[in-house]
Amino acid sequence: MCGIVGYIGNKQAIPVLIEGLQKLEYRGYDSAGIAVYNQGKINIRKFKGRLSVLEEHLKKETIEGSLGIGHTRWATHGEPSDINSHPHSNVSGDIVVVHNGIIENYMQIKKFLKEKGYEFISETDTEVLAHYVDYFYNGDLIEAVKNVLEKVRGSYAFAVISKSEPDKIVCVRKENPLIVGVGEGENFIASDIPAILNHTRKIYLLNENELAIITKDSISFINEEGKNIEKDIFEVSWDVAAAEKSGFEHFMIKEIHEQPKAVKDTMTSRIIADQASIKLDDIKLTKEELEKFSKVFIIACGTAFHAGMVGKYVIEKLARIPVEVDIASEFRYRSPIVDDKTLTIIISQSGETLDTLAALKEAKKNGSRILSIVNVVGSSIARESHDVLYTWAGPEIAVASTKAYTTQLIALYTVALYMAKLKGTLTDAQITEIKNEMMELPNQIEVALSHKATIQKFATKNSNARDIFYLGRGIDYAVALEGSLKLKEISYIHSEAYAAGELKHGTIALIEKGTIVVALLTQDALYEKTLSNIKEVKARGAFVFAIAKEGNTDIETVADYTLYIPEVSDILSPIASVIPLQLLAYYMAVEKGCDVDKPRNLAKSVTVE
Numbered sequence: 001m002c003g004i005v006g007y008i009g010n011k012q013a014i015p016v017l018i019e020g021l022q023k024l025e026y027r028g029y030d031s032a033g034i035a036v037y038n039q040g041k042i043n044i045r046k047f048k049g050r051l052s053v054l055e056e057h058l059k060k061e062t063i064e065g066s067l068g069i070g071h072t073r074w075a076t077h078g079e080p081s082d083i084n085s086h087p088h089s090n091v092s093g094d095i096v097v098v099h100n101g102i103i104e105n106y107m108q109i110k111k112f113l114k115e116k117g118y119e120f121i122s123e124t125d126t127e128v129l130a131h132y133v134d135y136f137y138n139g140d141l142i143e144a145v146k147n148v149l150e151k152v153r154g155s156y157a158f159a160v161i162s163k164s165e166p167d168k169i170v171c172v173r174k175e176n177p178l179i180v181g182v183g184e185g186e187n188f189i190a191s192d193i194p195a196i197l198n199h200t201r202k203i204y205l206l207n208e209n210e211l212a213i214i215t216k217d218s219i220s221f222i223n224e225e226g227k228n229i230e231k232d233i234f235e236v237s238w239d240v241a242a243a244e245k246s247g248f249e250h251f252m253i254k255e256i257h258e259q260p261k262a263v264k265d266t267m268t269s270r271i272i273a274d275q276a277s278i279k280l281d282d283i284k285l286t287k288e289e290l291e292k293f294s295k296v297f298i299i300a301c302g303t304a305f306h307a308g309m310v311g312k313y314v315i316e317k318l319a320r321i322p323v324e325v326d327i328a329s330e331f332r333y334r335s336p337i338v339d340d341k342t343l344t345i346i347i348s349q350s351g352e353t354l355d356t357l358a359a360l361k362e363a364k365k366n367g368s369r370i371l372s373i374v375n376v377v378g379s380s381i382a383r384e385s386h387d388v389l390y391t392w393a394g395p396e397i398a399v400a401s402t403k404a405y406t407t408q409l410i411a412l413y414t415v416a417l418y419m420a421k422l423k424g425t426l427t428d429a430q431i432t433e434i435k436n437e438m439m440e441l442p443n444q445i446e447v448a449l450s451h452k453a454t455i456q457k458f459a460t461k462n463s464n465a466r467d468i469f470y471l472g473r474g475i476d477y478a479v480a481l482e483g484s485l486k487l488k489e490i491s492y493i494h495s496e497a498y499a500a501g502e503l504k505h506g507t508i509a510l511i512e513k514g515t516i517v518v519a520l521l522t523q524d525a526l527y528e529k530t531l532s533n534i535k536e537v538k539a540r541g542a543f544v545f546a547i548a549k550e551g552n553t554d555i556e557t558v559a560d561y562t563l564y565i566p567e568v569s570d571i572l573s574p575i576a577s578v579i580p581l582q583l584l585a586y587y588m589a590v591e592k593g594c595d596v597d598k599p600r601n602l603a604k605s606v607t608v609e
């Protein structure tokens with residue numbers, strides 16, 4: 001997720017661009033840049049690091065001009081660096097682009113353009129757009145962009161300016177936000193409303209595949225059929241703070257709702273429907289190398305550890321290779337049995353968690369191959385790993401991890417399928433079936449999110465609970481651990497997650513009249529057994545909130561309250577079953593008046609031991 005801003009009008013562009021980028025820094029902050037046209041030249045200044053690095057540079061030189069575009073980057077392709085920062089231009093610097101999203105077929109286009117003599121200087125997918133517009137440009141920027149749009153695949157929002165046509169900005173959106181701000185003798189574009197709210201509250205919301213041509217006195221739109229269209233102006237009533245959360249009350253609830261897109265983006269170009277092949281980015285794990293491994297370790301902390309718990313079940317089930325999951329801070333100090341026959345999977349949203357980084361180094365020192373699943377490109381853990389599979393969740397601002405968790409699961413499913421393919425433990429038909437189900441997961445999340453009002457009502461009624469227990473068997477137990485952590489860390493309500501079969505070995509002594517128990521029953525093979533565990537706690541007076549798959553209606557005769565998630569295979573069920581648990585924790589915390597995005601005692605990235 002990156003931030004785009006653009007200006008054309010009578011004022012100096014730089015102050016407007018910088019102010020807009022400041023408001024968009026939450027969308028991406030590993031590098032920033034601007035491009036401004038002035039007297040026959042487009043000046044580009046772009047730097048790795050926070051926006052302040054660019055701001056400090058711009059204090060030392062005056063760049064004039066009233067047409068400009070700017071960008072804050074959240075790296076996906078190409079580590080954070082000056083060269084990989086946006087804007088990107090063609091060789092002559094006449095055509096300049098800023099982009100948010102993923103150009104899925106950028107490698108094929110890059111190869112085609114290289115054969116035509118184009119030279120590339122960055123590792124990004126975005127640079128392809130600048131050269132491709134150049135390739136099609138023959139005096140009409142709009143036509144050149146339209147030609148590019150016929151060829152590129154992926155999800156993107158991008159804006160283009162040209163030295164040859166300095167009276168306009170051409171921009172387009174596909175699955176990534178882009179708005180147009182309406183001014184007096186000036187107009188604006190941005191990824192998000194906060195960037196331009198100080199200049200105008202009149203905006204146009206671009207729809208899918210719509211192109212916009214912005215001059216200082218006009219705004220026109222072309223739809224994907226190439227027809228000129230009229231659009232209604234939307235009057236923004238939000239204040240800036242609300243706008244940064246796209247109208248949501250907290251970043252956490254915004255990020256919970258971003259999960260359909262985050263999951264889809266993380267699958268993009270790796271999971272292609274109706275094909276048994278799995279594209280694992282640049283990871284070159286060969287069949288011979290995989291067969292050398294006698295064991296997989298999954299090491300992480302907190303939510304990432306809970307994702308690893310699911311990963312264990314999935315990798316063992318699909319790839320039939322032994323998996324051991326460990327908390328990073330424990331792994332480091334127990335003289336783990338690790339050697340060059342161990343594949344270590346490190347999971348970390350921030351890529352900076354010190355316990356996890358230290359565990360990585362411990363495993364690496366003992367000869368293990370390190371594959372990390374990370375959400376921050378170029379982070380310490382990514383740099384220390386032999387292979388990295390990035391989750392493309394975009395920046396996760398709330399301390400409580402939500403979209404990082406579900407995208408980590410997607411990455412683990414992808415690794416498990418990749419291993420199963422190499423080892424031949426699944427047939428192509430079986431792999432294709434699972435992948436086709438995975439393509440449906442964003443919709444499953446939407447269905448799970450549709451129950452939020454019901455969950456909010458339950459949470460409001462029970463937010464004064466002293467203890468809440470979470471139960472599940474198998475993969476449901478792993479998800480129960482995550483649900484319990486979510487509740488604890490943002491509502492401060494004590495909670496424990498238990499393997500449902502283990503309850504009778506002690507903890508059931510804590511169950512008394514009115515004790516709230518959240519029970520997950522999504523695993524078909526374990527449904528009856530978990531049902532009997534629920535009867536055990538009911539018999540002792542518990543109030544049971546059950547989460548089951550559609551169709552298992554007999555649970556309603558046992559549980560006090562049942563919430564259904566869509567029918568999906570057991571291994572994929574956590575993507576949907578975790579949603580009500582995230583929402584339950586969120587609404588309990590809101591009802592208790594807790595600081596949801598910044599819970600007490602916690603940090604977003606724990607860089608201390």
Ligand code: AGP
Pocket residue numbers: 301302303304347348349350351352353356399400401402489603604605606
């Ligand atoms: C999860 O909601 C917490 N914020 C915390 O447990 C977190 O998952 C843990 O600190 C690991 O962080 P990482 O994924 O950035 O390594």
